[in-house]
Amino acid sequence: MNDTITLSHGSGGLQSNKLINEVFLKYFGNDILNQMNDAAQLEIDFKKLAFTTDSFVVNPLFFNGGNIGKLAVCGTVNDLAVSGAKPLYITSAFIIEEGFSIKKLEQIVMSMANEARKSGVKIVAGDTKVVERGNVDGIFINTSGIGRIYENVNINCANAREGDIVIVNGTLGDHGMTIMCARNKLGLVGDLRSDCACLNSLVDTMLEAYGGIHVIRDATRGGIAAVLNEISEFSNVTIALEENNLPVKKEVKGVTEMLGLDPLYIANEGKLCAFVPESHAQKVLSAMQKHPLGVNATIIGKVTEEIGQMVYLNTVVGGKRLVDMPSGIQLPRIC
């Protein structure tokens, strides 16, 4: 096989088949994908299905803690998981720049296969397009996924209620600051690394502890601030955060302070927030803390009795600060 991707790899002919066999099927191969139908044919035995899509354009493609392939699988698995669904099947569609290294492509595909296996999803359909040099930056990946929505679970960003406790599963801003440092060649600061991870097993643990959790959302682009503002809007509630309780790694704190950034607005790829009725919050928190991806889980705030859609922060010096929807340019191509 050639060392780099050529336009003929995207032409639907012999070279396309060679790439599919020697790279994609080699790592992704399973009983369904191997049939190479126009559409995967799946047997299902449930009535509520979750369906989601995300494209990934992260730059750089490889970073401390992951790469675009790992991110692409985790992102879609997480969108399904935080909808109260068991992720089952995903598709992967590649847009690759002519001249891209096949060795790098293999590394990316291996990471995808690895995350898919760990999170229990099958990659059942795919697509490959190649565009001329200079018309795409390296490689973009789309993943779409479907999952079975659990019975008796009703997670929805409109379900937050007064008194709900807001829990996150760990430190904020790790992914975004890792990408920013990598892109600006700031060098690696301490053990700064992306939190990129599939959260479906953590969500399972949380729902086993209490199946009635009101809202779960992963906090990606726009950080926890964007997600909390969306929940505040859709549920028509006010959310108060405690600055003292926000978990931020010292490496992230250092860089954000230096650059004048706020970890609340920095992207995560392995973090979620959950809105849990106060009566069950401690039980859910304890269960999370026993899970490898929730060791640093903590309560960061609650839904107040105030009227109106708002998110604010009770600061360490005793003031209040509005946490509004992020506006303007955040760091582009974070995911």
Add this chain to the structure above:
Amino acid sequence: MNDTITLSHGSGGLQSNKLINEVFLKYFGNDILNQMNDAAQLEIDFKKLAFTTDSFVVNPLFFNGGNIGKLAVCGTVNDLAVSGAKPLYITSAFIIEEGFSIKKLEQIVMSMANEARKSGVKIVAGDTKVVERGNVDGIFINTSGIGRIYENVNINCANAREGDIVIVNGTLGDHGMTIMCARNKLGLVGDLRSDCACLNSLVDTMLEAYGGIHVIRDATRGGIAAVLNEISEFSNVTIALEENNLPVKKEVKGVTEMLGLDPLYIANEGKLCAFVPESHAQKVLSAMQKHPLGVNATIIGKVTEEIGQMVYLNTVVGGKRLVDMPSGIQLPRIC
């Protein structure tokens, strides 16, 4: 709203929401999409599901007969339809270049909404990424789709059998030659236009005529030659085509002859081939010819009794010519 896409439209904050509300929801809006969940939540009442994905990178974005948006909906609807499924739900994920015209984006989104409505699918989830100027060529779109596989239908590219009649629903090479002429500014030749169309209603008509059709495939990248070679391989059969019977528009014939190309290898976006047992071929053909997308349907060949995987053409001068898998660079970015 600004006239062009900025990086902030992809940041997950206020401007992203504005774009979603003022462009995407404006045209795509439906009861499911409007809930704006991380994953669409769908009620389903069937057990066999088809799932597919495709990314679209066509250049130019607008061409005679369609645009990238129409293509993106038709392509995924067709992949479901030719799997013997009723297309139900699709996702749409955009990767847009900073500086792209919002007016053009709206035209593309309108076309998608239009095709979705006509073909009876709902767009239920989406994603938008913006990348810096020069890192993507205008706009790329991914669509993924799910559908309900019809009961008692078993369409599979491994199902072609000796004696099967090969039917196509109309002229070959229209899409590819339209794109080539547009890209090379050859000017429009006669009524040369893309055949881009959703074929699900035609497939329904065919299956009503005879539910036991062995294979249906749409003939996109690599043309009918690529598809027939794949079917020959997966079904382990020999396929003989009759050159006299190949339907090719005179405009396409003219340009392909001038450029030394073969319509068998040119992409279509509204053409399919079906493998039907001889006993039912006439019935299926007649039904197709009564459908607006099958007026020019015709028999182009059959599966012979010969042993081995091969596709060949009985030429008008009485010879035989091998129709092998396309190799090397075809026209890139045809879809």
